[in-house]
Amino acid sequence: MNPQFISIEGLEGAGKSTQRDVLASWVTERFGQPMVTREPGGTVMAEQIRGVLLAHHEEPVDVWTELLLVFAARRQHLSAAILPALSQGQWVVSDRFTDASYAYQGGGRGIPWDHIVDLERRVLEGFRPDLTLWLDCPAEVGLARARQRGELDRIETEDIAFFERCRAGYERRCQEDPQRFVRLDATGSIESVSAALIQALEARYS
Ligand code: T5A
Numbered sequence: 251m252n253p254q255f256i257s258i259e260g261l262e263g264a265g266k267s268t269q270r271d272v273l274a275s276w277v278t279e280r281f282g283q284p285m286v287t288r289e290p291g292g293t294v295m296a297e298q299i300r301g302v303l304l305a306h307h308e309e310p311v312d313v314w315t316e317l318l319l320v321f322a323a324r325r326q327h328l329s330a331a332i333l334p335a336l337s338q339g340q341w342v343v344s345d346r347f348t349d350a351s352y353a354y355q356g357g358g359r360g361i362p363w364d365h366i367v368d369l370e371r372r373v374l375e376g377f378r379p380d381l382t383l384w385l386d387c388p389a390e391v392g393l394a395r396a397r398q399r400g401e402l403d404r405i406e407t408e409d410i411a412f413f414e415r416c417r418a419g420y421e422r423r424c425q426e427d428p429q430r431f432v433r434l435d436a437t438g439s440i441e442s443v444s445a446a447l448i449q450a451l452e453a454r455y456s
Contacts, residue, residue, distance in 0.1 A: 258344065296324075313359040324348065352366055352420075
């Protein structure tokens with residue numbers, strides 16, 4: 251089998267980082283250690299862009315500036331980290347990828363879907379994850395978990411309606427690409443979500 255690129259998606263507090271580790275262990279046992287990465291970020295330069303994106307700024311952040319920054323970071327992440335790993339036969343597991351731009355900048359911020367489709371086509375030249383595990387939960391469930399951590403980044407200070415629009419954006423992506431997306435109910439315990447995730451992996455790769 252070709253090395254696979256698997257993304258994990260979901261709202262703040264859905265459990266992406268927690269389940270990413272479960273996913274990475276599963277891949278390690280069967281196909282060797284994957285490259286584990288995240289977005290925005292994943293390279294030194296892309297992590298610097300992440301810092302700009304998530305910081306609080308005195309000036310208003312234009313929605314297009316936000317979209318172009320996430321895609322700039324993604325292009326760098328793809329060319330400097332993801333593609334080199336895949337070409338060496340290593341699986342890649344990423345905490346978020348392009349679907350987050352559809353969810354947050356499309357659903358959340360209201361940038362027309364077609365503009366993101368166009369940007370994705372030009373910037374990523376058709377590159378997509380082989381499998382996307384969407385940890386789905388109501389915004390209030392995820393935010394309650396995430397907010398226990400304390401200080402909020404710029405995006406985390408948005409209101410609940412924003413995150414419900416992001417969730418609707420993920421739903422739309424899921425419907426548009428049902429072969430690639432697996433939706434997992436993220437409202438249960440960590441253990442039950444891990445079990446569902448492993449079941450999805452077994453179904454796809456065994
Ligand atoms: N963004 C990103 C865009 O706007 N556009 C884009 O294109 C991209 C790529 C990045 C931000 O950037 C935005 C989206 C985001 O706002 P991030 O750091 O990737 O942010 O993501 P966050 O969602 O902020 O990360 P979180 O850490 O908040 O969420 P996780 O990773 O989903 O959650 P996790 O695993 O850290 O868990 C959070 C807490 O909940 C507990 C954990 O133990 C932890 O304490 N937990 C559970 N508790 C009960 N039951 C469960 N099932 C639990 N699962 C986890």
